[in-house]
Amino acid sequence: MxxxxxxxxxxxxxxxxxxxxxxxxxxxxxxxxxxxxxxxxxxxxxxxxxxxxxxxxxxxxxxxxxxxxxxxxxxxxxxxxKTIVDSMDRTVAIYKPVKRMVVLTYPVAEAVKIVKAESGVVGVSNEHILPKKAFFPILSDLPNIGVPPRPDREAIINLNPDIVFTGRILGGNDGLEDGLPDTIALVRWDMGRLERITANVNQVGYLLDKEEEAEEFCDFYKNYIDEKIKGRASEIPEEKRMRVYIEMDHLGGNMAFASGSSGHEICVAAGGINIAADLPLQSSAPIVEVEKEWLMKEDPDVIIVVVTGRPGLCGYEVDDPEGMEELREDAVNRPGWENLTAVRENRVYLIHNDLVGSTANFIGATYVAKWLYPEIFSDLYPEEVHQEYLTRFQRLNYNLDEHGVFVYHKEDS
Structure with a gap:
């Protein structure tokens, strides 16, 4: 006003x-x-x-x-x-129009691009942003300030930013609260959570004087998630809902997404029952290691493996699905998995974490909805909405018909 x-x-x-x-x-x-x-x-x-x-x-x-x-x-x-409360329940105030910001995590950088504010970014992380040149053609050329869990505080200070955007800490300490002068504001967002995306993106727009741009995306997001996915999924009777085991692949063992995780939220939004939802957490992260015997007993209808932390397997820089095919074969050939209903009925799917734990999680929810209930969601086309997101909100000249590997199922080969 x-x-x-x-x-x-x-x-x-x-x-x-x-x-x-x-x-x-x-x-x-x-x-x-x-x-x-x-x-x-x-x-x-x-x-x-x-x-x-x-x-x-x-x-x-x-x-x-x-x-x-x-x-x-x-x-x-x-x-x-301007004052907000971030995802760590920290009250953050900013006092003047900014020219410079540092962004540490992929989902937050994605949101900054959504509100058309990337020209103000002066430094990024070398783990989440620098390697993703296809998705961040401008940001990937910026100075490197380390990885999010261990950022180079001296490098950040030398860039003279007005504000630092990063993710929510789940255990540990990246030292930013105590390591930055009070002239540099620090905001932490859990930007990958489906239930928090619109609130978080609106906060980004508010802080960066980009309210209209944020509102445009949030209206699109809410319309898609609420009407095209959640609305239909809510009508599926409980007894007909698919029971889903959704796993993070790169941590070793059987690591399941529990309640409060991005994987859990897209599963529930798509009408699935996450069989690991209520398991007790073993740390502050909503990821739970489960025993093989437990998984055999639960016998899920569908298995979804979220692929992350493995360069060259999937993403915007990859065009060959061979790595995803091999990863799926490794999964279905684990000892005892041949007895699982999901494996016997060929309902084991792989999806890139960039469509699960980011502002693009509505695309991941679309894929999951199609996998769980192909007849109910027969008119949804995940690649089309993915392409619209890239063209309209990320302003990328990227053709999904020619590039990128984001999901894999045996029938896709």
Whole structure:
């Protein structure tokens, strides 16, 4: 909401200041520029004094960039800081329009692109973003600040960002809370959770003055998930729902997605029953190691293996499904698996984690819905909605008919 300005002189001066603003993103700082009494409220009088101090070159005055920021905050932020509560229940405040941000995780970088704010990114992680040149053609050329669990704090500080975006910590400590100066804000998002995506993307848009862009995606997302998937899935009788074992492949053993995980949420959204949903967690991560005997006893109707952490197997940089085919063969040939209903009935599917634990999880939910209930969801075409997402919201010139490996089933070979 824009603030009404009563003083004609202030109006004229503000127009002069705002006309110089070139990048209306958002920034962090200990207080708003021009907020002389530091009470987190930039008043008309304070702004007038700041402008006149600059015009008359008083001994103490804001620099021109700071004056631009103050004008932006007063007019577009109602003279107040922007505040959110992130996925770690941390209250984060930002105080001025930003020019520079560091992004550490793939799903958050994906969201920054959705709201068309990637031009403000100055550094990224070498594990989640730099290797993904097809998906991040611009961000993948930026400076490397390490991996999300162990970011190079000195490298981050040297890039002089206004804000750092990263993921939610599940155990451990990446040192960012204590390792960054208070002039750099830190936001943590669990961006891969289907039930939180729209709230999180809206927060990204809010912080970056990109509310309209965020709203466009969220409207699309909610319409697709709620009407085309959840709405139909809710009508499936409990006794006819598929019982699903959904596994993360790269951790070793039988590692199942439990309640609170991205895999669980897309399974439930698609109308499936996650057989590992209520198992007791062994750590803060919603992933549970299960015994082979337990899996044999549960005997799921469908098995879904979420593939992650294995370069060259799948993703936007891969065109050959051979690696996924081999991984599926390894899975179905585990000792005892030949007796599972899902294996006997050829209902074992592989899917790339980029369609499960990211803002593209609605695409993963579409695939899962088609696998579980092909007749009910016969009119849904996952590749088509995936292509729309890439073209419309990621603005990529990427043809899924020619490139990419994201899912695998024996019949696809």
């Amino acid at each position: 824009k603030k009404m300005i009563s003083n004609p002189l202030i109006t004229m001066l503000l127009v002069s200041c705002i006309s110089l603003i070139t990048l209306p993103l958002t920034a962090a700082g200990p207080c708003m520029p021009g907020d002389a009494d530091e009470d987190d409220e930039l008043t008309e009088g304070e702004l007038a004094d700041a402008i006149l101090s600059y015009v008359y070159e008083r001994e103490e005055h804001l620099e021109l960039d700071e004056l631009r920021d103050a004008a932006h905050v007063y007019v577009y932020w109602n003279g107040e800081p």
